[in-house]
Amino acid sequence: MNRHVIIPTTDASKAENLKEYFVEAGWDVHFVENAANIFDAHRKGLEDAGVLANDKVILCHDDIEILSAPKVFNTLIDNHLDDSQTGFIGVAGSAYVNHQINWFQCSKQNDSGGGIVFHGDSVLRMAPSFYGHRENVVVLDGLFLATTGKVLYGINMNKPKSFVSSWHHYDFSYCIQAHSKRLKNKTVPISILHRSPGSYNQSYFDDIPNVASVFDRYLPAVVN
Numbered sequence: 001m002n003r004h005v006i007i008p009t010t011d012a013s014k015a016e017n018l019k020e021y022f023v024e025a026g027w028d029v030h031f032v033e034n035a036a037n038i039f040d041a042h043r044k045g046l047e048d049a050g051v052l053a054n055d056k057v058i059l060c061h062d063d064i065e066i067l068s069a070p071k072v073f074n075t076l077i078d079n080h081l082d083d084s085q086t087g088f089i090g091v092a093g094s095a096y097v098n099h100q101i102n103w104f105q106c107s108k109q110n111d112s113g114g115g116i117v118f119h120g121d122s123v124l125r126m127a128p129s130f131y132g133h134r135e136n137v138v139v140l141d142g143l144f145l146a147t148t149g150k151v152l153y154g155i156n157m158n159k160p161k162s163f164v165s166s167w168h169h170y171d172f173s174y175c176i177q178a179h180s181k182r183l184k185n186k187t188v189p190i191s192i193l194h195r196s197p198g199s200y201n202q203s204y205f206d207d208i209p210n211v212a213s214v215f216d217r218y219l220p221a222v223v224n
Contacts, residue, residue, distance in 0.1 A: 002055045003027040006045030008038050009062040018064065025070035027058065037166030039159035039173075046152060053150040056081050060144045067118070067191035076188045077146055087178030087185045088147045090140030091115045091192050092131050098220040099212040101172060103139045107131055112222075115187035117143070117194050126193050135186050138179050138221045142171030143194050151178060162210040165203035169211050176215050179223070 005027045009015060012031035019029045030049045035041035042059055051057055056077065066073060080089045092115035094107035107113030114134030120126030155177040163169065175185050212219065 002052070003058075004045075004049045004051055004055055005029045005058040005060065006032065006042055006049065007060055007062050008032050008035055008041035008045075010034055012062075015062040018060075018062065018066070021066050021070070022058075025073055031062075037159050038170050039157055042152075042170070043157050046149070046157075051149040051152070053148070053153060055149040056146065057149055057152060058144070058146045059142070061142075061194070061196070063195040064143055065123070065193040065195075067123070067193060073190060076190055080186060080188060081146060081148055083184075085182075085184050086147075087151055087181070087183030088140055088145050088175055089186050089188045090145050091143070091187060091190055092117050092129075093134075093137035093140035093175075093185065093187055094131075095134045095137045095224070096220065096222045097138050097172070097176070099216075101169070101208045101211045103141065103172070104131070106139075112137075115141075116189075117141070117192055119194055119197060121195055123193060135188075136223045137175075137185050137187055138223055139172050139175040140185055140187065142174075143196075144190070144192055145171065145174065147178075151183065154181065160210070160214045162214060163207055164210065165201075165207045168200070168204045169207055172211060172215070176218050176221060179221055180218050185223075 032041040032045045094103040096112035097106045113132030118126040
């Protein structure tokens with residue numbers, strides 16, 4: 001079993017500190033620079049890394065900082081990914097999603113949110129965003145997703161032809177497929193600082209009806 005991190009980016013040099021953390025924690029880091037879209041970046045990363053079914057894989061943004069100690073980080077990852085019923089684990093998500101698609105908006109219904117993420121431009125100027133107490137969720141935020149090669153090879157990681165945006169909704173696509181296979185997606189208490197405020201461009205909103213159409217047969221989706 002190997003440990004791989006795949007990070008799409010336009011400039012790998014700006015994520016050197018993140019790479020150092022992963023290397024210290026025993027993970028091989030694979031940057032995929034200037035891919036046409038995030039779906040292609042993830043698939044290329046899997047190919048370049050030679051990921052096998054039993055390998056553990058992290059897909060994450062290049063603008064995060066992991067605050068958990070490496071030993072704690074690996075313990076949480078291993079505890080969940082060693083369970084063959086696990087799909088994806090992450091740090092924030094919703095136990096309910098409907099045709100609104102946006103997991104955060106959906107999480108406000110029926111107290112469905114779970115997880116916590118710190119936001120800010122540094123650890124000295126960060127604040128927690130708490131989404132709720134749910135551990136079992138349907139969809140996770142794509143800033144950090146951990147899974148296995150088996151799960152990734154068992155879903156369709158291609159960008160749907162109807163999607164306009166090249167950099168959004170991959171997290172929904174991956175997670176809803178895993179959920180449909182009765183795998184468990186979960187939030188875990190890994191502490192992460194995300195330097196993005198979490199804003200969306202217009203293409204994100206333009207694609208919501210396209211995402212809803214592609215995955216209509218799964219919606220609404222809920223987990224207890």
